Amino acid sequence: xxxxxxxxxxxxxxxxxxLGLRFIGNYPIESVFIEGELSLPERSxxxxxxxxxxxxxIFDVDLFDKINNIGKHFNWVYSIExxxxxxxxxxxxxxxxxxxxxxxxxxxxxxxxxxIDSVLDYDDLPGFNVTSSSPIKSMQVYRDLxxxxxxxxxxxxELTEDAYGEWSVIVSNGLVVRLGSxxxxxxxxxxxxxxxxxxxxxRSNIEYIDARYSGGVVLKVLSDSEMPNYFGFVVND
Numbered sequence: 001x002x003x004x005x006x007x008x009x010x011x012x013x014x015x016x017x018x019l020g021l022r023f024i025g026n027y028p029i030e031s032v033f034i035e036g037e038l039s040l041p042e043r044s045x046x047x048x049x050x051x052x053x054x055x056x057x058i059f060d061v062d063l064f065d066k067i068n069n070i071g072k073h074f075n076w077v078y079s080i081e082x083x084x085x086x087x088x089x090x091x092x093x094x095x096x097x098x099x100x101x102x103x104x105x106x107x108x109x110x111x112x113x114x115x116i117d118s119v120l121d122y123d124d125l126p127g128f129n130v131t132s133s134s135p136i137k138s139m140q141v142y143r144d145l146x147x148x149x150x151x152x153x154x155x156x157x158e159l160t161e162d163a164y165g166e167w168s169v170i171v172s173n174g175l176v177v178r179l180g181s182x183x184x185x186x187x188x189x190x191x192x193x194x195x196x197x198x199x200x201x202x203r204s205n206i207e208y209i210d211a212r213y214s215g216g217v218v219l220k221v222l223s224d225s226e227m228p229n230y231f232g233f234v235v236n237d
Contacts, residue, residue, distance in 0.1 A: 026057035027088040036094035041119040042076070046094065049073055058084055067092065075116045101142065101159075102127040103135065113139040129160045141184060145169060148188050152196070166212070176208035187211035194219060 032050050034043055049070055056063050064082050067090070071077040081093040097116055099108030102125050107115050109128065113135040130138045138159065146156050149171060158170040168178045169188070175195065179187040191209040194217045198206070202221075210218040 026059040029054075029056050029058055029088055029090055031085075031089040033085075033089065033091045034094055035091060036096065038094060038096060039120055042074075042096065045119065046070075046074065046077075058086070058088055058090075063090075075114070076118060099125060101125050101139070104128065104130060109135055109139060111139075126156050127158045129158065131161050131163050132165065133161055141167060144185050145179075145188050148185055149192070152192055154192075175206065178208060178210045178212055180212035187217075190215075191217050 032047070032054070034046060038046070054066060054070055056066050060066070063084075067080055067082050071080045071094070076096050076099075078095045078097045080095075083091040083093070085091050097110045097114065099116060099118055099122055100111050101109045102122065103109045103115055108118050108122065108125070110116055115135055126142070128138050128142070133141070138161070142156060142159050145159070149155060155172040156169050157172055160168045160170075162168075165181045166178070167181065167184055168176065170176050177188060177191045179191075188211065191211045195203065195206065195209060198219070205221045207220050207222045210220060
């Protein structure tokens with residue numbers, strides 16, 4: 001009985017000493033080091049936010065929550081891993097969300113169709129000018145159409161939805177294709193088939209392709225061209 005009592009006392013002493021050491025050694029965090037593939041402006045913004053709004057001790061139980069709350073102020077931050085560096089420093093490994101397309105009003109879209117900000121300009125990304133469809137819907141449209149262009153070594157430079165819900169694209173060779181509101185993939189495929197069948201001299205005079213017809217497309221030539229407009233009827237597409 002006495003040994004059991006001594007055992008309990010010993011455990012309590014160990015716990016008390018541990019808590020005491022933790023309290024005494026809970027130094028205020030003075031330095032935060034950031035790792036990850038961030039640009040200098042992104043790193044500076046994150047460091048400034050931490051400097052202004054983050055106060056904690058090295059042993060605080062809510063330390064990780066505090067750091068992640070800081071990260072939530074930047075919608076390009078995907079995750080932050082936190083590592084304590086004794087006695088008063090933290091090392092943060094930051095993973096950011098990379099944009100895959102430009103969105104309305106200077107925003108960007110991630111591959112998960114999340115609208116994000118960026119302190120950098122990604123001019124080489126395709127642009128989405130969308131009136132009413134959601135980012136998820138727009139990304140689905142883009143992926144469907146982009147897949148139809150891969151075999152022709154073409155990419156989408158700009159994807160547009162107007163106020164009537166009709167879509168159009170500008171592809172990497174400068175061709176404009178008006179697709180309509182339904183059957184977009186089929187309309188694009190018809191357009192590429194009709195366009196590919198033209199002589200190179202004729203292609204260079206095409207202003208846009210109007211594919212908003214059932215089974216056919218209209219190839220509109222430049223206004224100053226002497227060539228006639230073309231109507232293509234596509235079968236077995």
